[in-house]
Amino acid sequence: MKNQTVIVLDFGGQYKELIARRVRECGVYSVILPGNSPLERIRALDPIGIITTGGPMSVYKPDSPRCDKALFEMGVPILGICYGFQLMSYTLGGRVESCTVSEYGQTDMVCDPGSAFFAGFAQNQTVLMSHTDRVTAVPEGFVATAHTADCPVAAMENPAKKLFGVQFHPEVIHTEDGVKMIRQFLYSVCGAAGDYSMDDYIDRQVKAIREQVGSDKVLLALSGGVDSSVCAALLSKAIPNQLVCVFVDHGFMRKNEGDEIEAIFSKRDLQFIRVNAEERYLNKLAGVSDPETKRKIIGNEFVEIFQEEAKKLNDVKYLAQGTIYPDVIESGTDKASTIKSHHNVGGLPETMDFKGVIEPLRGLFKDEVRRVGRQLGLPRFLVERQPFPGPGLAVRVMGELTKEKLDILRDADAIFREEVDRLRKRPNQYFAVLTNARSVGVMGDERTYDYVLALRAVITDDFMTCEYAPLSHRLLSRVSRRITNEVKGVNRVTYDITAKPPATVEWE
């Protein structure tokens, strides 16, 4: 049975995924499409509602993303947010102008509780504003339903046509009643039945996988990351003993990680193959210090090893992948869809001959994947794990790789993570990097000449940009003391305080 669907039309705003997730949290399935999607594509999904997102452009500029005017005449309820609101206004004959005073951050707003959109809400609201343009005249048939000190039209509506627009961002927590407003739009305006729930997701997928696969065998490249691990757990529930997981241990995993992955998955009803390829990788990478070359060699080698293993398993008919929804969302408003090539472990060869590909997590956001993982009984540390690059510690040891350098980093990184893990509020990603620099130090009466280690901890929503995490000096000095005392080969510890941009999260 098909779920009711709300389409999130993306006009380039940073919150498109958040909007889609909020809709799902309200019990309604959502998909994200580019803002300029043809109407036929939109109609084909038979949406009960459409939400148009924010975006960085000005609607009155000639090259700004637009939509078909007929979108507003389809009879489908629409909620325009920020740019989406301005676009609705502009397209239907309202006026949009540059702000005399831009509004950024939490703002006091007065709304009309007699309006359809704000029915039942308090007149005074705190909302998140982030705009440099504003609607100064609403289109015919619309009424303004909210204002702030600097924004005469903070919301508008044409309830007869079920068209609504808000200048603020209801999807973020800084808009205190924002989620309630989205819920009201979904249930009172779109007539949502609330038929989307993660509760029966596992059962539905188990059934679908069994139907697709029959009695054939399935091969999964298991990296130990959240997505491929949850995929493995789901498949092993659906088709016990028909699943083969190949875990290529390149030797660049964190401390004890390879063994932990093996311990978890060799207990499940699946065939688990661990390929210990550390030596092979180190030989291939000997003398290589350029980051991109390192990454390429690691990716290519993975494909080779995986192919070698697949060849040995000639009765395998399907390939499974832990692709998740953010991997397949078409970005921005570009006509050409930019689909991020999956996977953590590097692209798999197209030449491999399979009857089909199985991607049971393809429709899920990361938090939904984690929930499925928890329901399937995967340990917390695996399900909650922070992002970890496919090439692993190979891109956290600067320059040429040696086993000695990797072991030093593994020990130092484990100490840093252990200390940060004790915090109640943790950064989004935190790890250690072994730099290529050596410095002079003194330990006891001895002069040392050892590696300089860098700590990196970042705060971010989407990993596209980040700020460094303001870890306390107390924590940093404890970590520094522990690392220099406990890890041989490091005599100096630094903390990376660079944002992205101009830096990146990883060092290579």
Ligand code: XMP
């Ligand atoms: P950068 O360094 O580009 O990292 O700012 C952004 C986020 O992506 C992660 N990252 C990777 N993830 N394969 C992955 O699956 C990779 O090759 C890779 N490189 C970086 C990084 O850890 C951060 O979370």
